[in-house]
Amino acid sequence: MNISRRDFNKLIVSGIAGSALGVFGGIGNAYAAKNRVVVIGGGFGGATAAKYLKKLDPSLSVTLVEPKAAYITCPFSNWVLGGLKTMEEITQTYGNLSSRYGVKVMADTAVSIDTARSTVTLKGGAVLNYDRLIVSPGIDFKWDAIQGYSQEVAEATMPHAFQAGPQTVLLNRQLQMMKDGGTVLICPPANPFRCPPGPYERASIIAYYLKEHKPKSKILILDAKDKFSKQALFQKGWERLYPGMIEWRGAAKGGKVQAVDSAAMTVTTELEVLKGDVVNIIPPQKAGRIAFDSGLSDASGWCPVNPVSFESTLRPGVHVIGDACVAGPMPKSGFAASSQGKVAAAAIVRLLRGKQPVSPSLVNTCYSLLAPGYGISVAGVYKISAEGIVEVPNSGGLTPIDAGDDQLMQEAMYARGWYNNIVKDIWG
Amino acid sequence: MPSKMQIILTACVVLSGTLPASMEAVAAGTRAAKRSKAADVDPRGQVLAFSCAGCHGTDGKSVGIIPGFYGKSPEYLEAALKDFKSGARFSSIMGRHAKGYSDEEIHQIAEYFGTVWTKNK
Numbered sequence: 276m277n278i279s280r281r282d283f284n285k286l287i288v289s290g291i292a293g294s295a296l297g298v299f300g301g302i303g304n305a306y307a308a309k310n311r312v313v314v315i316g317g318g319f320g321g322a323t324a325a326k327y328l329k330k331l332d333p334s335l336s337v338t339l340v341e342p343k344a345a346y347i348t349c350p351f352s353n354w355v356l357g358g359l360k361t362m363e364e365i366t367q368t369y370g371n372l373s374s375r376y377g378v379k380v381m382a383d384t385a386v387s388i389d390t391a392r393s394t395v396t397l398k399g400g401a402v403l404n405y406d407r408l409i410v411s412p413g414i415d416f417k418w419d420a421i422q423g424y425s426q427e428v429a430e431a432t433m434p435h436a437f438q439a440g441p442q443t444v445l446l447n448r449q450l451q452m453m454k455d456g457g458t459v460l461i462c463p464p465a466n467p468f469r470c471p472p473g474p475y476e477r478a479s480i481i482a483y484y485l486k487e488h489k490p491k492s493k494i495l496i497l498d499a500k501d502k503f504s505k506q507a508l509f510q511k512g513w514e515r516l517y518p519g520m521i522e523w524r525g526a527a528k529g530g531k532v533q534a535v536d537s538a539a540m541t542v543t544t545e546l547e548v549l550k551g552d553v554v555n556i557i558p559p560q561k562a563g564r565i566a567f568d569s570g571l572s573d574a575s576g577w578c579p580v581n582p583v584s585f586e587s588t589l590r591p592g593v594h595v596i597g598d599a600c601v602a603g604p605m606p607k608s609g610f611a612a613s614s615q616g617k618v619a620a621a622a623i624v625r626l627l628r629g630k631q632p633v634s635p636s637l638v639n640t641c642y643s644l645l646a647p648g649y650g651i652s653v654a655g656v657y658k659i660s661a662e663g664i665v666e667v668p669n670s671g672g673l674t675p676i677d678a679g680d681d682q683l684m685q686e687a688m689y690a691r692g693w694y695n696n697i698v699k700d701i702w703g
Numbered sequence: 704m705p706s707k708m709q710i711i712l713t714a715c716v717v718l719s720g721t722l723p724a725s726m727e728a729v730a731a732g733t734r735a736a737k738r739s740k741a742a743d744v745d746p747r748g749q750v751l752a753f754s755c756a757g758c759h760g761t762d763g764k765s766v767g768i769i770p771g772f773y774g775k776s777p778e779y780l781e782a783a784l785k786d787f788k789s790g791a792r793f794s795s796i797m798g799r800h801a802k803g804y805s806d807e808e809i810h811q812i813a814e815y816f817g818t819v820w821t822k823n824k
Contacts, residue, residue, distance in 0.1 A: 636808070656803020703761070
């Protein structure tokens with residue numbers, strides 16, 4: 276499509292900056308007063324956005340709403356299962372965001388958003404006004420997708436451990452209590468879901484623990500899909516490190532779990548009923564509740580956004596980042612959420628100044644650990660095209676399948692370095 | 704009839720397409736002068752460069768085993784990124800990242816990091 280310069284200018288005003296009409300709305304310096312940004316959710320997306328908003332423009336008033344005083348990261352929570360990290364080591368707090376960057380952190384829960392009045396109401400009763408709102412709520416689970424599974428079952432007997440914290444502790448305790456010769460069932464959902472390599476790194480690190488302490492045990496992955504992230508690299512690593520210990524059964528081989536019985540510790544697939552000593556059910560997911568309740572999600576359960584600014588295509592003035600948003604081929608990862616947080620922050624600073632956002636690039640970098648000295652990675656660089664967010668051709672990709680031991684060792688070391696730097700970049 | 708989203712995207716692509724041309728006009732000799740004005744941060748270079756911090760630390764200040772690059776010159780960074788991109792320099796992961804950027808974008812990223820540390824000198 277060819278567009279003339281005049282049309283182009285019209286598009287900028289009506290299109291990209293359309294939701295900033297309040298800014299352009301003809302009132303001389305109206306935007307000078309527009310400097311209030313509220314961020315809902317203090318995870319990888321929200322905390323990054325809050326910090327980078329203040330880094331880009333210290334004059335902004337930035338309020339971060341997060342009920343938890345401490346945030347336990349999902350990345351590296353699998354490492355806890357192998358005794359390679361403690362819960363304390365994967366716990367982040369918000370002190371630096373307020374003391375170093377001047378973010379106002381409110382320990383409260385956002386219960387509703389009024390986009391007509393541009394307000395957020397908190398559980399404690401406070402009502403926050405915003406000029407721009409960022410919603411980074413993470414995931415919620417579709418509890419009714421697997422018969423017999425529920426939040427109560429997850430908390431008592433069959434943890435999902437896909438929101439780190441008490442769930443991680445429960446799964447870890449169950450593994451430690453399990454007898455040698457026991458069976459661990461790991462049951463990942465179909466795509467899309469948070470942290471696509473997560474269940475398979477989990478299988479690897481549980482195998483590392485079992486090989487050391489309970490070598491007669493087995494891990495059976497019952498998968499709702501027929502292929503998975505970094506599959507060839509994981510399977511090669513399992514063969515080398517834990518021969519015979521991990522079995523993966525895809526959907527075509529009857530892997531999809533349809534029901535569970537938490538009293539009997541069994542899961543039911545299309546083909547059979549299987550018993551586990553430890554059962555890790557990772558249910559299908561959707562955008563976190565506040566996004567869902569505020570009309571930010573569509574029929575898919577996730578939130579469509581303008582890929583340049585991550586502004587909702589359903590609710591102008593509200594930006595959705597992280598796992599909750601639909602970002603083309605970007606995986607739902609902590610790194611992707613942080614990358615989106617930076618892009619949204621930069622876009623918002625420009626929109627509040629009456630400028631249009633620049634065309635960004637987005638990045639993902641995910642390391643997975645198979646053993647303390649055996650790491651693999653996936654990298655992705657993304658641009659904006661007429662189709663939305665697309666991966667840059669001939670870029671990114673996986674650790675080579677024929678990578679030598681020295682490179683796998685280096686990736687394992689860089690995985691640790693990745694964690695140290697990304698959490699400092701976000702919460703430090 | 705294109706949807707509103709397609710129009711938005713098209714406008715943005717056209718916009719971004721105009722940026723590399725203007726950057727090409729920046730001759731190497733004017734770099735230092737350009738850099739000395741810390742306020743003149745190229746917004747696209749900045750948003751591209753923000754990605755690097757996820758692994759290398761904020762502004763390239765690494766606290767762990769991953770190499771940091773805070774304080775390195777834009778010329779060094781540009782050459783290093785281009786060598787990673789071409790494969791002339793071995794890397795476990797940087798080659799995969801560097802291939803995601805045009806030479807102009809690499810230049811913009813390198814220039815941005817130049818403004819970050821020169822303004823703190």
